[in-house]
Amino acid sequence: MSEQIGNVWVFIEQEGGKIADVSLELVSKGTELAAKLGVSVEAVLLGSNVGNCCDTLFQYGCKKVYLADDPRLEPFTVLPFAKVIMDLIKEYKPNILLFGATMKGRELAPRVASEKLAGLTADCTDLRIDDFDDKVNKKFYKNKLMQIRPAFGGNIIATIVNTWDDPQMVTVREGVMKMVEPDPSAKGEVVKVDVALTAEETVVKVIERMRQDKTVNLKGAQIIVAGGYGVGSAENFKLIRELAQVLGGEVGASRAAVDAGWIDHDHQVGQTGVTVRPKLYIACGISGSVQHCAGMSDSKKIIAINTDPAAPIFSVAHYGIVGDLNQVIPMMIKAYKAKA
């Protein structure tokens, strides 16, 4: 059987013509999956005046960009986006369709999957091509997308397979796939898409919109000093900030510290926050729930500071300091200033 399979598509998320990192991470991963399948990776780009994004997408590995450029596609709303993507799927029949597990991706992908009657796996942390032997239904599937995601509050890792018609759809967490180095000489083809919208898809109006770019760049940080519930108060976070500043790093936080209102959600590391893999992660007063560890355990070096020697954070740490962060952090600052 030599049926031609479709290509690997990546939904490109952009804000004001700036491509989201997660989309480039997915183009990078998509290139790898496409190579394995002997197909190519292609981008689906929607917005208004976003044609200038195409070159970047080619540089990261896209062979083709489906460009839907229309004022009605800015700002992002679900219904028109879903319609345009659905029309494209029907026409070009991709094999795989990747979305970032961002707020936009997580509301758009299910709408598309529902209409296409396709399977959709949320928040994947890894993707692989492999065969699937479905013993229950006695069917063998060649070269399927293995959709790997944490489940049950991060306590288990499940591998999911979509056994129905293509495309195999997933959303993928930000920061988990590695971005390739762009190739400045790479070129590709732009396919202009006719945007056919009816009144039905444009019923939801954006009356007001307020947004700011994130001021915290956890994903790009080489050093992260993160505080948890053990920090004790918003006031005490000063110590975390000070250590981060001295070491030239960013400030991270566990969900418990964010929920307590001591620090903004933008700083949250873990399953419901950002996934990070810095050179050095210093966990201060963080007990180390599986949800938190899922977002930082790939860090190259992890130092855990906690008063409780039984805290689970010590099981992922490379260096453990059992002690009070209020004493240990000043010692670290002093030692660093003395050596550096």
Place this chain on the structure above:
Amino acid sequence: MSYTIIVFVKQVPDTQNITGQAMKPDGTVNRQALPAIFNPEDLNALELALQLKDRYQAKVTVATMGPPAAAEVLRNALFRGADDAVLLTDRAFAGADTLATSYALSKCASKIGKFDLILCGRQAIDGDTAQVGPQIAEKLKLPQISYVEEVLELTETSVKARRAIEGGYEILESPTPALFTVVDANEPRPENAIRIMKYKKAKTKSELAASKTSTYVGGESVAEDLETKAAKGLLIREWSAADVEADPGRIGFAGSPTKVKQIQSVVLTAGDYKAVEATEAGVSNLIHELIEDHTLG
């Protein structure tokens, strides 16, 4: 004008507080060992509906798909202020992924009848997918507004809501009927003591039948009891797949395109571990080591 609001809720295992006992020796999760709770963001959806009921006149119907025991969350919703409840339960629904679940719930909404709004929590803590809300909206061809924090205005034909977006918020206007997914942006009201007294007697048909066989005392039949309960507003409607006219090929395992190939438990290990003394000397040596191996610049 009185509005009709459907709130879809889910009973979930409390995955946020997993203890050692909840993990089986083979590393899988023992669902039975976890307390079953009202999915947190579904409580926010219910609260939003009840606020609308307070502000305008509205009838709030709460519905869930689950095993017979899921009637517990419906009663809890009645304690907090919901007007009536529907339990969608059938063995044929078992093994459903989000596509099959949203199909079943969309059929349930259609059977409930005309409505102005459907509210769902953004996501359930057992799967964290956030897919079922948008998929119900698509199945019913409704506009969807995700991540709703607050409803600013509801009229007979439209709704205006504030919702979270990455790095900010938006105010959107949509015609009704519409579907919202609701985030943790309000404080769910507690159960009301007077309503508990009344609605603790609210039961599903199966619960009534079970109580008849176990503690049979009176002479009346289940059918009579059902009528009495219904007259008092204490009957939780219980619907099967056939009751909502669901296509058997689109529900449960058969209606689910995604299959679980493998489950692994999470084992966190760092490899090398070095204990560092919480002393000036210990910390100083650590910093020295990190500078030596270029972790610190």
